Each structure stands twice: as structure tokens, then as C-alpha cells.
Amino acid sequence: MADPMRIRAQAAGDKTTVRVLMSHEMETGQRKDSAGKTIPAWHIQEVEAKHNGKSVMTAEWGGGVSKNPFLQFTVKGAKAGDKISITWKDNKGDTRTDEATVT
Amino acid sequence: MQTRRETLKQSALVAGLMAATGLFPQYAHANFNKAAFDAKNMAEVMKALGAGAPVESKDVTLTAPDIAENGAVVPVGASTTLPNVKRLLFLVEKNPSVLVGVFNLTDSVEANVATRTKMGQSSDVFAVAILGDGKVLYAKKEVKVTLGGCGG
Numbered sequence: 619m620a621d622p623m624r625i626r627a628q629a630a631g632d633k634t635t636v637r638v639l640m641s642h643e644m645e646t647g648q649r650k651d652s653a654g655k656t657i658p659a660w661h662i663q664e665v666e667a668k669h670n671g672k673s674v675m676t677a678e679w680g681g682g683v684s685k686n687p688f689l690q691f692t693v694k695g696a697k698a699g700d701k702i703s704i705t706w707k708d709n710k711g712d713t714r715t716d717e718a719t720v721t
Numbered sequence: 722m723q724t725r726r727e728t729l730k731q732s733a734l735v736a737g738l739m740a741a742t743g744l745f746p747q748y749a750h751a752n753f754n755k756a757a758f759d760a761k762n763m764a765e766v767m768k769a770l771g772a773g774a775p776v777e778s779k780d781v782t783l784t785a786p787d788i789a790e791n792g793a794v795v796p797v798g799a800s801t802t803l804p805n806v807k808r809l810l811f812l813v814e815k816n817p818s819v820l821v822g823v824f825n826l827t828d829s830v831e832a833n834v835a836t837r838t839k840m841g842q843s844s845d846v847f848a849v850a851i852l853g854d855g856k857v858l859y860a861k862k863e864v865k866v867t868l869g870g871c872g873g
Contacts, residue, residue, distance in 0.1 A: 682821035
């Protein structure tokens, strides 16, 4: 099981900036190991962000996103105390959801 | 004699391997557009996403460094003030897989996202906005990558 994500959601006025740091290898499938064998691709494919249980954004990622991906976006109308949850799913079917409270 | 736990563990492993080789279609989520991520240039990406020809626009803002010391971690951001943005895309022209990521926006989020991308070499980076009316607008910026920490 992958490590937890670090999520920070900060409200400013009627907008909330959400910053997420995920923990994932994000292997592209392009690299080779020391024996010259291709390391198979292993990266997050889908990300979904929810505000109080309502889906506000989804993303599709390829292997071009950096290791331990960072994501920032802005949710309109979210205020302190609201819940922001992030779910990712990788190409091996592994998935993880973490939740944070807007401050 | 296998315990149930072991059986489950093994079947999960096999499923994972199959998913990795693409033999397990139901693992591929309906949203994930493999063709778009396999595309080798911008035109192919747009075709795979069913979008029209992109037009350069000042209304789309791409935030990226002029020089990236470490190609493994290049911070990029895309934003636009245009209304009704459905999708934001990041593309790196000279990467083996041009498309980095697609962000499907809703009315509840601003058209302003940031992430970090990998770059194999110096290249043009594109931020593309696909609007609700089918318009495809982009901004581009050349990012130089200095590998090996020479600071070039």
C-alpha cells in the first residue's frame, strides 16, 4: 500500500487552493535497469478530487508526471471546515484516497 | 493446500501483471485515454481526444521555468481567464510520450492547475485549454534542461 498523500487546502475568500503531494514511483516504462531490462511502466493514471463528496475535477496522467507527483488546483466556493478528498488509481489497479479539511 | 489469503494474494498479483501488460481491459478505466498518451505529437493527441486543431492564444498562461536544472522535476502551471474551460492539458514536445496529463475541469474549480513534469531534454512545453464550444487554445514556452548538474 502506498504512503498517504499530503493534502493542504487553504481558504482565501471564496476560493480554496488545494495542494497535494502524492507518494508514487511514477515509472514511465522507458527506463532500463542495470541489466538492460526495461522497467515496466507504473504510474498514476487517474486522479479525482472531491469537495464534500462531490467530484470537482478528474485528471488523467501519463508517465510524464514527476515522481511523487504534486498537484495544485483551486476550488470555488469551498470554505473552512469543508472536506477535500483526493483519490488516485495507478495502472496496476492500486488505489488510494486521502481526505483533508479546508483551513 | 493454499489458504484463502494466499489464493487471494496470488490472484491479485496475476491481475496486476495482466493490467500492466494491458491484457485486462476492465482494469483500464473508462476515462483513461491510452491512445492520447501513446501519441507522438500534438496533432495525434488532439485527434485521440477528439479535439480540433489548436490555436495559439494569449488568453492561456503557461507557467514554467526558463531553465530547469533537473529534468525529472519541472514545475508547470496552466491557467486561463476564459470561461467554460473543459480540459487543461500539459504537453512536452520532445518527450517519448508527448502528453503529460489531462485535467478535466468542472464549474466548481478554476481553470488554474499546476503540477510537475519530467523532461528528457530541452523542449517546448505546451499548455492547452479545450473550451466547451470546441475551441482549442494553447500557450507554449521553451524550457531548457540542464542535466548532470553542470548548471550550463
